[in-house]
Amino acid sequence: MxxxxxxxxxxxxxxxxxxxxxxxxxxxxxxxxxxxxxxxAFLTLAENGMRALTQLGADGPVTAASAPLLRMRVSSADGTQLATAPLGEPGGPGYRYLxxxxxxxxxxxxxxxxxxxxxxxxxxxxxxxxxxxxxxxxxxxxxxxxxxxxxxxxxxxxxxxxxxxxxxxPRYVGQRVFYGYSPDPAIAGEPGTLQFVRGAAAFGYIVTRQAGTWWFARVTAEELGRDRIAAGPTDGWKDQLTALLRDDPGLLAIVRGTERVLVTDAYDLxxxxxxxxxxxxxxxxxxxxxxxxxxxxxxxxxxxxxxxxxxxxxxxxxxxxxxxxxxxxxxxxxxxxxxxxxxxxxx
Ligand SMILES: Cc1cc2nc3c(=O)[nH]c(=O)nc-3n(C[C@H](O)[C@H](O)[C@H](O)COP(=O)(O)OP(=O)(O)OC[C@H]3O[C@@H](n4cnc5c(N)ncnc54)[C@H](O)[C@@H]3O)c2cc1C
CATH class of the missing domain: 3.50.50.60 (FAD/NAD(P)-binding domain)
Structure with a gap:
C-alpha cells in the first residue's frame, strides 16, 4: 500500500x-x-498525547525537547489563589510543554x-x-x-x-489569543507550573528553569482575520494588551519584557x-x-x-x-x- x-x-x-x-x-x-x-507559541502535551507518542515510538525525542508540567494554579486578578491541581495521574507519563x-x-x-x-x-x-x-x-x-x-x-x-x-x-469563537516569550525573569514563579490568572484577559504563563516566561492571553474581541494578523503591527498588539493588563504589574512586566507579541484568532471546527x-x-x-x-x-x-x-x-x-x-x-x-x-x- x-x-x-x-x-x-x-x-x-x-x-x-x-x-x-x-x-x-x-x-x-x-x-x-x-x-x-x-x-x-508554546503548547502543552497532555497525558493522552504523551501516551500516543509512546505508541508512535517518538516519546523519547519529544521528552528530550520539552519540559515537564507538574501542576496548574488558578488565581484571580487580585492574586487570590483559587485552585491548585496536579497535572497527570500518579505513574502516568505526565504533561509536558514545548x-x-x-x-x-x-x-x-x-x-x-x-x-x-x-x-x-x-x-x-x-x-x-x-x-x-x-x-x-x-x-x-x-x-x-x-x-x-x-x-x-x-x-x-x-x-x-x-x-x-x-x-x-472554521467558526471564530469570539476570542483572539496573544502569545509570546519573555526572556526576563519578569515574574516569580515555580518552574513546572501552569499559572492561570482570571482577570481582564484569561492569562496563562509558565516560568521556565532559565527564569524566562512562556505566556498567552485570551481576550474577548472581534475577529482580526488573516490579512490584519499578517500585516501586524506587532507593537500595536503589545499596546492593546498592556492597556488591558494595566492593573496587574506582574503580567504587565511579562508582556513588556516580550520582544515579539504575536496574536491569532481562535477558531473551532x-x-x-x-x-x-x-x-x-x-x-x-x-x-x-x-x-x-x-x-x-x-x-x-x-x-x-x-x-x-x-x-x-x-x-x-x-x-x-x-x-x-x-x-x-x-x-x-x-x-x-x-x-x-x-x-x-x-x-
Ligand atoms: C495559539 C495556539 C495555541 C495552541 N495551544 C495548544 C496547546 O496548548 N495544546 C495543544 O494540544 N494544542 C494547541 N494548539 C492546537 C494545535 O497546535 C493544533 O491542534 C495542531 O497543530 C493540529 O495539528 P495538525 O497536524 O492537524 O495541523 P497543523 O499543525 O496546522 O499542520 C498542518 C500542516 O499542513 C500544511 N499544509 C496546509 N495546507 C497544505 C496543503 N494544501 N498541502 C500540503 N500541506 C499543507 C501546513 O503548512 C502545516 O504544516 C494551539 C494552537 C494555536 C493556534
Whole structure:
C-alpha cells in the first residue's frame, strides 16, 4: 500500500511513523518550503498525547525537547489563589510543554531519520480518485498516485473542502489569543507550573528553569482575520494588551519584557460531516479543531495518527479502515471540541 500525506504538521508526521513501521510506503508533502509552524507559541502535551507518542515510538525525542508540567494554579486578578491541581495521574507519563515549532521539528526529524521522505514546497490543490487509488495534484503541476490520500493539512484544509465543498468553514469563537516569550525573569514563579490568572484577559504563563516566561492571553474581541494578523503591527498588539493588563504589574512586566507579541484568532471546527470519501480522508485539525481552552489540539492529532495507522494496518481495505477510524474517533474529538467551546465561552 502507498499512502500520500498532505501536511507535515503534527498529525501528518505522527501518522507517517507507524505506517512506515507497518511496512506501508508513505511520503509526506508539505506546502511550506522550509518549516511548517511559527516559533512563537508554546503548547502543552497532555497525558493522552504523551501516551500516543509512546505508541508512535517518538516519546523519547519529544521528552528530550520539552519540559515537564507538574501542576496548574488558578488565581484571580487580585492574586487570590483559587485552585491548585496536579497535572497527570500518579505513574502516568505526565504533561509536558514545548513550542509548536519545536514539536513539529522533532517529529519531522524523526520521520526523516527513519527514511521517510518529506517533500517541502508541495501544496496539494486537488485529487482525482480512480477505482483502485487516488492521484494527488500539487500547485506546481506535479502529481502523485497512491492507494490512500490523507489530508493532514490543518484548520484551513484544502482536502476537507475538496471532500465536501459545502463543508462549514472554521467558526471564530469570539476570542483572539496573544502569545509570546519573555526572556526576563519578569515574574516569580515555580518552574513546572501552569499559572492561570482570571482577570481582564484569561492569562496563562509558565516560568521556565532559565527564569524566562512562556505566556498567552485570551481576550474577548472581534475577529482580526488573516490579512490584519499578517500585516501586524506587532507593537500595536503589545499596546492593546498592556492597556488591558494595566492593573496587574506582574503580567504587565511579562508582556513588556516580550520582544515579539504575536496574536491569532481562535477558531473551532465541530461536526465536520464528511471525513472521508473513496480513498481520501482528513485527520487532525483538518477534520476537527477545538478552541485553545482545553489545550488538546496536538494531543488529539497524535491520537488520530495512532488510530488511523492501526486501522490501515489491520483492515482489509481503505473503506473498512476509514469506517473503523471514524467509529473510534468521532465521539471523542467532538466531545473535546464541545468542552473547549463551553470553556472558551466562560473565560
Ligand atoms: C495559539 C495556539 C495555541 C495552541 N495551544 C495548544 C496547546 O496548548 N495544546 C495543544 O494540544 N494544542 C494547541 N494548539 C492546537 C494545535 O497546535 C493544533 O491542534 C495542531 O497543530 C493540529 O495539528 P495538525 O497536524 O492537524 O495541523 P497543523 O499543525 O496546522 O499542520 C498542518 C500542516 O499542513 C500544511 N499544509 C496546509 N495546507 C497544505 C496543503 N494544501 N498541502 C500540503 N500541506 C499543507 C501546513 O503548512 C502545516 O504544516 C494551539 C494552537 C494555536 C493556534
Amino acid at each position: 502507498v499512502v500520500i500525506i498532505a501536511g507535515a504538521g503534527i498529525a501528518g508526521t505522527a501518522l507517517a511513523l507507524p505506517l512506515h513501521e507497518a511496512g506501508i510506503q508513505v511520503t509526506v508533502r508539505e506546502a511550506h518550503p522550509e518549516s511548517s509552524a511559527d516559533a512563537g 513550542t509548536r515549532a519545536r514539536l513539529c521539528a522533532v517529529l519531522q526529524h524523526e520521520v526523516q531519520a527513519r527514511g521517510i521522505e518529506i517533500r517541502r514546497g508541495e501544496r496539494l490543490v486537488g485529487f482525482e480518485p480512480d477505482p483502485c487509488g487516488v492521484t494527488a495534484v500539487f500547485a506546481d503541476g506535479s502529481r502523485a498516485r497512491g492507494d490512500v490520500l490523507v489530508g493532514a493539512d490543518g484548520l484551513r484544509s484544502t482536502v476537507r473542502g475538496l471532500l465536501d465543498p459545502a463543508a462549514a468553514p 465541530a461536526n465536520v460531516r464528511t471525513w472521508h470519501r473513496d480513498r481520501t480522508i482528513v485527520i487532525g485539525d483538518a477534520a476537527h479543531a477545538a478552541s485553545p481552552a482545553t489545550g488538546q489540539g496536538a494531543s488529539m492529532a497524535l491520537e488520530d495518527a495512532v488510530a488511523l495507522a492501526g486501522a490501515l494496518r489491520d483492515e482489509a481495505d481503505p473503506a473498512a479502515a476509514f469506517a473503523v477510524y471514524e467509529e473510534l474517533r468521532r465521539e471523542r474529538v467532538e466531545a473535546n471540541t464541545a468542552a473547549s467551546a463551553s470553556m472558551s465561552a466562560r473565560t
